[in-house]
Amino acid sequence: SRFGQFGTRSKHIAAGDCVIAYSGPQNMTFITVKAGAVFANSYGRYPHDSIIGVEWGSKHPSATGRGFIHLLWPTPELWTLSLPHRTQILYTPDISFITSFLDLRPGVKMIEAGTGSGSFSHAIARTIAPTGHLYTFEYNADRYEKALVEFQEHGLTELVTLEHRDVCSDGFEQRDLVDAVFLDLPSPWEALEAAKQTFKKHKTGKICCFSPCVEQVLRTTAELQKQGFVEIKMFEVLVRSYDSRKTEVRPLPTRADEEQRRHDIGNKKRKEREAAASSSASDAANPAKKVATEDGSVKVELAEEKVDEAAAAPASVNVSQPQEVRTVREFTGLKPPREATGHTSYLTFATLLPQIYRGSDGEKINDESA
Ligand code: SAM
Structure with a gap:
């Protein structure tokens, strides 16, 4: 195809x-x-x-x-969600991120190891078509056979070459050929030296290693540095849901509203002062009485409290509100489909500069001794 x-x-x-x-x-x-x-x-x-x-x-x-x-x-996205699982697979959020960070596009030649259930391979075949090529490697005989049949049935053999090979022990035969390498293996660091040989000598190459735990990431980054890769970065893809909800929005108060509000607050305070003054006056007129009780204790009867209704009313009644108009606005966030899977592994990316900038093999370009 x-x-x-x-x-x-x-x-x-x-x-x-x-x-x-x-x-x-x-x-x-x-x-x-x-x-x-x-x-x-x-x-x-x-x-x-x-x-x-x-x-x-x-x-x-x-x-x-x-x-x-x-x-x-x-589509590759639907295939990823319905394919027969022979291994853990890559899902679309990770595949999209890798596609972007490895600069994958039509015409790119790349290597993938291992092939596993072919989820990544199917997505990449579409990305690099019609002139690119994917070389993918699987060392498990059964998975290799099944992936081979799938690629044939799906008409992908012009774009995808599948090899039955242990890339950690036997490396790759491709030389000076690819733009990108993707390693989804338990020990990617064992394949890095060999992977380096497959990159085009005169171009900048990109590599990504997919590992579920940080110990693997550390071993990979150490080996990437040793092999002279630069710009080593690690990412974790997390899917975050946003909901769509409705909220009430009030218009901002106008200058007239603000003046009215200040005026109302002034009025309220004045009324409170007046109320306080009249209550202390009535307290003076009606002081607490000490009453002797039968058991000899003294009971204090307080003067009846006078309530100034205006002052006691809730503040909101006295303070004028900004315009009563309320607009209902809908906030729509991105709600990913429920099948979207978040973190499955850490993604470690690195860049391999064109050979003239690389320094000799196994040496870091920015190493002081280089
Ligand atoms: N990326 C695949 C996908 O999206 O379907 C899943 C890959 S799966 C997690 C890892 C695969 O790597 C397994 O099928 C395993 O057999 C294979 N593998 C592990 N070590 C290997 C090696 N040294 N050489 C080749 N394949 C290897």
Whole structure:
């Protein structure tokens, strides 16, 4: 597929196509359409024969007409969410970040190790198409075989070369060829010296190592430095949700509102002073009486409290509000789909300068002795 997307480019689904049977963001699966086969889920049965010839993207009824699925084109994003897991996989938030930081684009040649379940490989095939190339390596025989069949079935072999190889012990055969390297291995530091040889000598290269724990990151960064990589940076991709909510917004007070407010506060204080004065006057006129009780103790009867209603009223009644008009405004944040996964590993990036700026192998360019 010169577009780096699997499936045919026809408007209608044909036998042999990979179709995403979509029932919801948490509920999708892929089917490879085959005459005579039947796809069934909890919403019903869908004979493949009824799917052949249907337009991509259709809402498709089950045999009884009670359930339905959407028949979607297998984009790399949907493939990542429905592929058969043979390993841990990379999800779209990490893939997007790596794509951006490794400067991946059409025409790029790159290396990936290991291939695993092919989630990253499928996404990259689309990114680098039509003239780029992905060399991907897997040392587990079973995963290698399965990925090979998938790449063939999805028409990706022009863009993706899969090799069965242990890259930590046997390195890479590619030399002076690639722009970028991505290592998703338990011990990426063991493959760094070999990975360095694969970069184009006259260009700046980028590498990314994907590791779930900081101890691995530390070993990787130490080796990256030793190999003369520069701009070593580590990132963690965290998905943050934003909600959409409604809030009340009051217009700002005008100058007239402000003057009225000050005036009201002045009035209120004056009334409070007057109320205080009249209450102390009435206290004087009506002092507390000491009354002798039968048991010999002394009871103090306080003068009845006089309440100035105006002064005792809540402040908000006295202080005029800015305009009563209230506008309801909707705040819409980005709410990522629930299937978006956050941190799965740390991403360590580094740059390899063109060879003339690198210093000799194994030496740091900014090393004082260099
Ligand atoms: N990036 C893949 C994806 O998105 O589907 C997942 C890769 S998975 C986490 C790591 C893979 O690396 C495993 O399949 C493992 O067999 C393979 N692997 C580990 N060490 C390797 C080595 N030295 N050479 C080649 N493959 C290796």
